[in-house]
Amino acid sequence: MLRNQDQILSKIANNDGHGENSAFFDGWKAYDADPYHPTLNPNGVIQMGLAENQLSMDLVEEWVRNNPKASICTAEGASQFKDIAIYQDYHGLPEFRNAVARFMEKVRGNRVRFDPDRIVLSGGATGAQETLAFCLADPGDALLVPTPYYPGNDRDLTWRTGVELIPIVCDSSNDFKMTRDALETAYKKAQESNTKVKGLLLNNPSNPLGTVLDREALSMAMKFINDKNIHLICDEIYSATFFDEPGFISIAEIMQESPDSNPDLIHIVYSLSKDLGFPGFRVGILYSYNDAVVNCARKMSSFGLVSTQTQRLLAFMLSDDAFVEKFLAESAARLGARRGVLCGGLAQMGVGSLKGSAGLYCWMDLRRLLKAATFEAEMELWRVIVNDVRINVSPGASFHCSEPGWFRVCFANMDDETMRVALSRISKLVMQTNNSEAAAARKPCRRRSKLEISLSFKRMDEIMMSPHSPMTSPLVRTRT
Numbered sequence: 001m002l003r004n005q006d007q008i009l010s011k012i013a014n015n016d017g018h019g020e021n022s023a024f025f026d027g028w029k030a031y032d033a034d035p036y037h038p039t040l041n042p043n044g045v046i047q048m049g050l051a052e053n054q055l056s057m058d059l060v061e062e063w064v065r066n067n068p069k070a071s072i073c074t075a076e077g078a079s080q081f082k083d084i085a086i087y088q089d090y091h092g093l094p095e096f097r098n099a100v101a102r103f104m105e106k107v108r109g110n111r112v113r114f115d116p117d118r119i120v121l122s123g124g125a126t127g128a129q130e131t132l133a134f135c136l137a138d139p140g141d142a143l144l145v146p147t148p149y150y151p152g153n154d155r156d157l158t159w160r161t162g163v164e165l166i167p168i169v170c171d172s173s174n175d176f177k178m179t180r181d182a183l184e185t186a187y188k189k190a191q192e193s194n195t196k197v198k199g200l201l202l203n204n205p206s207n208p209l210g211t212v213l214d215r216e217a218l219s220m221a222m223k224f225i226n227d228k229n230i231h232l233i234c235d236e237i238y239s240a241t242f243f244d245e246p247g248f249i250s251i252a253e254i255m256q257e258s259p260d261s262n263p264d265l266i267h268i269v270y271s272l273s274k275d276l277g278f279p280g281f282r283v284g285i286l287y288s289y290n291d292a293v294v295n296c297a298r299k300m301s302s303f304g305l306v307s308t309q310t311q312r313l314l315a316f317m318l319s320d321d322a323f324v325e326k327f328l329a330e331s332a333a334r335l336g337a338r339r340g341v342l343c344g345g346l347a348q349m350g351v352g353s354l355k356g357s358a359g360l361y362c363w364m365d366l367r368r369l370l371k372a373a374t375f376e377a378e379m380e381l382w383r384v385i386v387n388d389v390r391i392n393v394s395p396g397a398s399f400h401c402s403e404p405g406w407f408r409v410c411f412a413n414m415d416d417e418t419m420r421v422a423l424s425r426i427s428k429l430v431m432q433t434n435n436s437e438a439a440a441a442r443k444p445c446r447r448r449s450k451l452e453i454s455l456s457f458k459r460m461d462e463i464m465m466s467p468h469s470p471m472t473s474p475l476v477r478t479r480t
């Protein structure tokens with residue numbers, strides 16, 4: 001047996017840069033070890049830590065059945081098998097890049113135009129993020145990132161590149177909105193540590209907040225990077241998941257309206273994993289207005305190409321204007337309805353959540369359930385939720401949130417009945433916590449009485465079972 005692995009393997013092989021040893025991934029492991037099933041394992045862990053869009057998969061399945069020629073693995077498409085199976089230009093199939101460019105335009109209300117020749121394909125947004133980091137920064141350089149932010153950024157942008165992430169601290173006092181003062185504070189902190197800042201990374205719509213950046217925030221970010229002469233990376237992988245006002249605005253639109261902007265500093269990361277619900281296809285897109293970045297990224301893309309079979313199928317699908325229009329509208333309606341069910345159910349329990357208009361999740365506020373306003377107490381509560389309540393949600397600390405007690409809860413990866421069970425389990429947690437507090441205090445609770453909460457649960461059950469409930473709407477019915 002080899003004893004000194006650290007001496008015979010590389011530093012990357014031995015370090016924890018992937019970030020797998022964290023609560024964010026530990027919750028997934030708990031689900032994998034004991035997954036919920038309504039009949040085979042009704043006491044299993046319900047997965048609410050996975051941002052996956054399954055609510056409109058029936059529309060995709062219907063399209064696939066009606067368009068067998070799109071696949072080379074059917075009798076109708078088999079004649080193209082050889083042409084697709086052999087080596088292709090790693091720039092990607094022209095018809096696919098054209099279709100992706102047009103799709104990105106439709107998602108953005110056709111207010112902007114995208115050049116297919118600036119599209120670089122990658123194995124998911126993960127590969128696109130890392131490729132962009134390699135192109136823009138050297139080991140030891142840094143990117144500024146508003147908190148809370150997606151935990152995968154710590155892996156995608158830093159693990160193999162040596163790039164650092166410096167948090168721009170945002171908090172609940174203004175609904176976690178980024179301010180110019182917070183930007184300047186983070187930038188100054190980097191300067192004081194002699195760290196070279198190469199860019200600002202924005203996730204719009206936000207993961208985990210479910211909010212969108214408005215025109216004012218995007219313009220402020222644009223002015224900031226122009227003043228500092230640093231890059232602006234906009235991760236827009238949730239751009240078609242918005243279902244309410246305010247709607248999504250792309251950085252491409254802001255740049256188009258800003259005559260003083262420097263296009264060489266603007267880069268967009270996109271994928272088809274969230275908007276269409278195809279994470280297994282591993283289709284990532286890097287779109288840059290900088291020629292040198294496009295040229296370098298194309299060379300690097302050979303390390304993570306997208307299957308040409310996948311490209312061909314999706315080129316057919318995304319070129320079907322009628323399907324795309326129907327899908328985008330129906331998906332938005334179903335996501336909005338499902339979020340309404342989750343946040344409405346939480347509200348009936350007296351549990352708050354950040355108001356959002358996009359994404360596959362909500363930012364749940366459990367601060368009042370903490371034993372103390374600390375991240376240790378947050379982790380203690382999270383362990384109860386995973387191990388006792390049997391739901392995997394993601395704690396705010398995993399997202400570098402500046403305040404303990406916030407949790408990301410995903411709602412689009414399950415059917416209606418599983419959502420009902422999940423809400424019922426959360427309601428029991430809230431009830432038990434309030435009962436414990438009441439017993440310990442032995443005096444009336446100023447927030448809400450136990451009777452009021454009990455009545456809320458009854459009202460929640462009535463609403464969930466009512467024919468007028470969003471849970472019974474055909475917009476949120478999915479196949480299991």
